Amino acid sequence: MHVVPLPALADNYIWLLHDDDGQAIVVDPGDATPVEKALRERGLLLRAILLTHHHHDHIGGVESLLRHHAVPVYAPHDERIEIAAQRVADGDVVTIALPRARFSVIAVPGHTTTHIAYSGEGVLLCGDTLFSMGCGRLFEGTPAQMLASLDRLASLPGNTLVCCAHEYTAANGRFAHTIEPDNAALVARQHEVASLRAHDQPSLPVTMATEQATNPFLRTDSDGVIAWSHRHGIQGDRVARFAALRANKDVFRG
Numbered sequence: 182m183h184v185v186p187l188p189a190l191a192d193n194y195i196w197l198l199h200d201d202d203g204q205a206i207v208v209d210p211g212d213a214t215p216v217e218k219a220l221r222e223r224g225l226l227l228r229a230i231l232l233t234h235h236h237h238d239h240i241g242g243v244e245s246l247l248r249h250h251a252v253p254v255y256a257p258h259d260e261r262i263e264i265a266a267q268r269v270a271d272g273d274v275v276t277i278a279l280p281r282a283r284f285s286v287i288a289v290p291g292h293t294t295t296h297i298a299y300s301g302e303g304v305l306l307c308g309d310t311l312f313s314m315g316c317g318r319l320f321e322g323t324p325a326q327m328l329a330s331l332d333r334l335a336s337l338p339g340n341t342l343v344c345c346a347h348e349y350t351a352a353n354g355r356f357a358h359t360i361e362p363d364n365a366a367l368v369a370r371q372h373e374v375a376s377l378r379a380h381d382q383p384s385l386p387v388t389m390a391t392e393q394a395t396n397p398f399l400r401t402d403s404d405g406v407i408a409w410s411h412r413h414g415i416q417g418d419r420v421a422r423f424a425a426l427r428a429n430k431d432v433f434r435g
Contacts, residue, residue: 291327
């Protein structure tokens with residue numbers, strides 16, 4: 182399966198997955214234009230659309246795509262997604278005949294209460310829950326919910342390709358560096374991202390192993406994050422550490 186990030190809107194990625202026979206899936210198409218362009222240029226047939234949550238920058242292009250492609254749409258149970266779709270929930274399996282693909286549905290509340298992710302074919306399609314060296318804002322969920330969601334994602338195999346929905350990596354790296362300045366893997370990832378972005382290349386996808394080594398939101402039990410918490414007078418358990426990280430990221434302007 183080929184995994185292609187399609188830049189869209191301000192800083193979104195729509196994920197295009199396709200096989201060697203020209204059968205394609207798109208994930209979170211907030212804008213139909215880059216999808217149609219990629220399908221045309223690559224000679225692909227759209228076979229399915231996967232949605233992770235209701236925000237407009239993730240679903241805004243679906244109706245336009247459906248006017249030209251009679252394909253199934255898979256989405257979480259959320260009345261704010263008004264598009265006709267097959268609703269899926271935690272533990273469900275989405276099976277797509279063309280291209281041959283199977284994805285397990287994982288409930289990941291936090292960014293929104295109904296957010297889901299899709300895991301399969303060696304990739305994680307995580308919407309706005311997990312970003313490289315970061316995580317989504319808590320618009321609806323609680324710190325405990327988001328931490329539990331991230332724990333589930335972090336338990337996936339290290340070679341899983343993490344397909345995040347925004348190009349936030351460089352900024353996230355600058356924040357992560359304030360938490361664990363002595364993390365050699367983090368510093369190496371920052372250099373890699375700087376080089377990629379300087380050449381107008383996406384920083385994604387990234388392996389889960391890299392995220393486990395560099396992302397402070399997946400490292401709430403690491404010595405570095407615990408030390409940071411102590412320096413800032415943060416008392417309590419790993420949920421308290423996570424909540425403090427997220428609160429500090431919300432106001433970070435590095």
